[in-house]
Amino acid sequence: MGTFLDLAAANLLSPIVLSFALGLAAALARSDLSVPEAAAKALSLYLLFAIGFKGGAGVAAHGLDATLLLALGAGVVLSAGLPFIAFALLRGMTRLDTVNAGAVAGHYGSISIVTFVAASSVLTSRGMEPEGFMVAVAAIMEAPAILAALWLVMRRGGTGRVETGLWREILLNGSIVLLLGAFVIGWVTGPAGLAEIDSFIVAPFKGVLCLFLLDMGLIAGRNLRACRSVMTPGLLAFGLVMPVVGSLAGLIAGLVLGLSAGGVVLMMTLAASASYIAVPAAMRVALPEANPSIYLTLSLGITFPFNLTLGIPLYLAAARLATGG
Amino acid sequence: MGTFLDLAAANLLSPIVLSFALGLAAALARSDLSVPEAAAKALSLYLLFAIGFKGGAGVAAHGLDATLLLALGAGVVLSAGLPFIAFALLRGMTRLDTVNAGAVAGHYGSISIVTFVAASSVLTSRGMEPEGFMVAVAAIMEAPAILAALWLVMRRGGTGRVETGLWREILLNGSIVLLLGAFVIGWVTGPAGLAEIDSFIVAPFKGVLCLFLLDMGLIAGRNLRACRSVMTPGLLAFGLVMPVVGSLAGLIAGLVLGLSAGGVVLMMTLAASASYIAVPAAMRVALPEANPSIYLTLSLGITFPFNLTLGIPLYLAAARLATGG
Amino acid sequence: MGTFLDLAAANLLSPIVLSFALGLAAALARSDLSVPEAAAKALSLYLLFAIGFKGGAGVAAHGLDATLLLALGAGVVLSAGLPFIAFALLRGMTRLDTVNAGAVAGHYGSISIVTFVAASSVLTSRGMEPEGFMVAVAAIMEAPAILAALWLVMRRGGTGRVETGLWREILLNGSIVLLLGAFVIGWVTGPAGLAEIDSFIVAPFKGVLCLFLLDMGLIAGRNLRACRSVMTPGLLAFGLVMPVVGSLAGLIAGLVLGLSAGGVVLMMTLAASASYIAVPAAMRVALPEANPSIYLTLSLGITFPFNLTLGIPLYLAAARLATGG
Amino acid sequence: MRTHAAKRVEIIIEAPMERRLRAALHEAGVTGYTVLPVLGGSGRSGSWSREGQVGPAGGMVAVVCILRAERLDALLEATFSVVERHIGVVTIGDCEVLRAERF
Amino acid sequence: MRTHAAKRVEIIIEAPMERRLRAALHEAGVTGYTVLPVLGGSGRSGSWSREGQVGPAGGMVAVVCILRAERLDALLEATFSVVERHIGVVTIGDCEVLRAERF
Amino acid sequence: MRTHAAKRVEIIIEAPMERRLRAALHEAGVTGYTVLPVLGGSGRSGSWSREGQVGPAGGMVAVVCILRAERLDALLEATFSVVERHIGVVTIGDCEVLRAERF
Ligand SMILES: Nc1ncnc2c1ncn2[C@@H]1O[C@H](COP(=O)(O)O)[C@@H](O)[C@H]1O
Ligand SMILES: Nc1ncnc2c1ncn2[C@@H]1O[C@H](COP(=O)(O)O)[C@@H](O)[C@H]1O
Ligand SMILES: Nc1ncnc2c1ncn2[C@@H]1O[C@H](COP(=O)(O)O)[C@@H](O)[C@H]1O
């Protein structure tokens, strides 16, 4: 417990989390501080490119074995399985109807790449280099959850529509393509390639992450202000409980796979985090009747801040305990 | 005098000032060179974050005493007081009516954060580290001048409107919030936090400033081209005299407070500079009858270039003479 | 030949070329990956500023002689002469009418600054520092080709319109002004100025170039998808043959001038590359009847990728052979 | 396809006044509108373009509002209270709408 | 100068549906339209602005389509099939066009 | 609230021609207009979107101009001289304006 409190305190006082808190506070106080959309998108392209490239270069450096395939498989299972747990919890803890519960559940099977990036950055600071291929696991976890969610809704007579073209949009969405593409580039060019561009993708990484999280705080805060009305105690509780439940599933998967302590933390973080980009876009198309305020507020306004502040140190402490690492 | 000439020559030939000159020349020659609005805003977010953070980390490193509070007080007095001087000068030197004179006066009590950043960067190059808390002084000087300007106008029967909501907008405007927020983050995380992100906020700082000043030059040049017609010799003279008058007030304040030579330079620079972001926005709402061409051209087209090129070396020479530093 | 294959293999597996390939593949697969317009423009401002500044600082370091003037003259001759060769080839190899052939020819006399930047970056990696003034040669080669193209069209009764104002637009277009301006700043401030900002313009340069080329790949791919219909085997052949022909002209010019091996490579690259920014904008105004799909697809979709992947190593191998460097 | 008559109001207004216009519309019970960005323009106070701007003070936005004719006066009054002393252009046109129950 | 009567249709629609609307218009033979960005707005589902958005899911775009009256129904049907279950506002107005041969 | 009849002209034109259109309008004495950004579109020369563009050559802008009916012809003539050989769509609609003294 001492470990967790120490880790949490260190995490809460890091520039990264404080930048997020600054954005959150500014938005709640109705400051007009804002990051232009194009700049925020550019920052996220940078983060995806950098984290993907470094993951690939890591794989090139340390070689690859069957664990990669197993980890990818575990990712698919987690992504497709967690929506069922989430759906059950939602039906128990809240009064959401099928369509909304299904839509929310899909978000929790999928992942938040920024949470993944933040966890990676904490691991790097602590010298707990995770397996490079976890980047690929992150990418593969984006989509299966959407399928699971639509299945959950349609099974109960909902009219989710999986239109031609939606699958391409989901599987080839920009984030996945950039993350995996940069991963492959990093893998192909290896440590030599990394050395060529590391003063771009390694040195300034944490600072860029600060600015990006400032914007995430602004967005989360504006979202919370606009969507207060949809928040119920049940939903709030779900938004805090579900990541912990998910992280347990991730912990089990990580231990079974025999990942390093860092890898276990990332697996827990992926399972614990909820999507707020790819899945919402897919849900607007496939389940237009679901209320975006509910799923966005839960994943962006509740779960994301929780993971960033308390979740990551919690998963770190748990993974250390469990792996003895 | 030799010192000033040397300093001025060195300053005029620095990449920073030359980048500004390039932008100015390009705009005057009607080149279509332009920095996208979103990119310019992103650069300014970077500069505010970096300068705030470094200021806070500086306070964490060197400790804090009563001087901070006194400096803040001096900032408020300067910001609220300088508009009266500016107003009197304007009524003497130009034929502006009350509303326009009041609007202009408000700009000169407030500050230009980019001028502050440029001065800080010159100080850093010369090893004259200023007090970190000067960042907080800069932030506190933005708003009082607006109040003073509106009071000046209303006292004379003008219809300045200080509407509900305008105060929140002024006090919580994005620049202030980010500058102060980053200052607090830098303070809380201290030198350790700075070490984590210094390859983002320290190393590339001057280069980013060059690009930003390129854009400032473009904007100032376009503004000068568009607003030639409102410029009179009287206004021009005011735009050059007022910063020098302001800097004297800043010099006195800095000496009375016992600031370091670097701190005195920054106090002079703040007093000498004129706002072109926060105050114009407030004036559009509170004094819509005032002509924006006048106050924008003065602060952006005359005073800003003056401070950047000749003002800063002048204040540097004066502060050295006065502090013996 | 072995050299060329080695060089080509190394080039094809560099992060820069792979980033371009990623963008191309993503666009062809219809992913929604995209770089916001403002971010892409900001990246290009950065690249122009950095390459111009470094060129100028190089001139300051190594001094200057008559070669600069001769190289500028050679640039003008190449830019004005190559459109005639291109026009003749187009009339022989394709069925384009006068207006379209003239418009395309103009693109091939002018240059692609990104190809120039990519070649410079390869040279730097291999320690083949080119003459700094090649940046000025690049700038001077943008415009003469336009004049030549319009002359070609009008001579044959076409109605190209060289309106008042178009010349200013062409000569003062943003890229030229920034490139030359930064060159002058680099020259004036010299190695000392470069030292002040090198952690901004040198260290992260290659990484920024990767992101920029990712976007170029996306744009080239989208362009190819949209404009398949205008591509004929003849046009395709022209898009591959013309750069090689151009590079030979550049090789001769470089050898006659006695440039360093690196300088020869850049002269070849400039002659081989085709414009896709300045010239298309001018053609829309002066030759609105010409079909933009044809000239954009040729220069952006065919010649640019060719130069980036195979062209540059080819020119490198040839220049080494020819200069014995 | 069945359509219904409505009014289309377009308000071009300084960016610093957007928040106030939104609030005034809200108070007047007008809750449906869309805000579009503006790149530049020209008017009695001269010509401007986004490139020459620093900060939000100089920019403008366009607000498009579709509503039933009987609510037009409430909207115009609310709008006028905001643009009165300010730069701004207000135009009203006729249109037909699909899905009239929304308005 | 000679002008010709035409219809001006304005469709405000969620960004993730833009591709689908374009496809539906194409199928209906409507190949002339222009897409404008939207900064924010307000409607029954509340007020939003681009600043509070993350990802493309929340934004909207405005599609303007000029066409001859006789093709209006084909366009409305195509549009309706896309906006039916989705957020969106469709307005139709009268206008005159220069160079009528284009439409 | 009192309103006055006016014309609303909308010109969609290639970005490289914007400066020329502005100049032509100015010469024709039309000094009031607003320029809006355009994200993409479709026409006889195919479909495009801002994402696939490099440089300003391919983009378009929309110019909205409110003016009194008697000045319409001057505007159309000025516009036509610019769009004549170029891509571009020009529509004219009726509208009412507040504060007619501005036009
Ligand atoms: N007649 C008009 N038609 C369209 N927009 C206009 C018109 N007059 C003014 N505007 C817009 O309103 C802004 C301010 O106009 P003004 O107050 O006349 O300078 C201009 O920059 C234009 O964007
Ligand atoms: N009456 C209206 N006039 C203009 N735009 C509207 C109107 N109603 C809705 N909108 C736009 O459509 C979006 C969604 O509307 P709604 O589905 O009613 O929440 C809003 O955010 C506005 O951008
Ligand atoms: N009927 C139309 N309605 C609205 N915009 C159009 C129409 N036709 C063309 N446009 C716009 O004008 C551009 C060029 O059209 P075109 O010259 O027909 O290829 C298109 O990309 C659209 O943005």
Ligand code: NA
């Ligand atoms: Na998850």
Ligand code: NA
């Ligand atoms: Na001041």
Ligand code: NA
């Ligand atoms: Na060439």
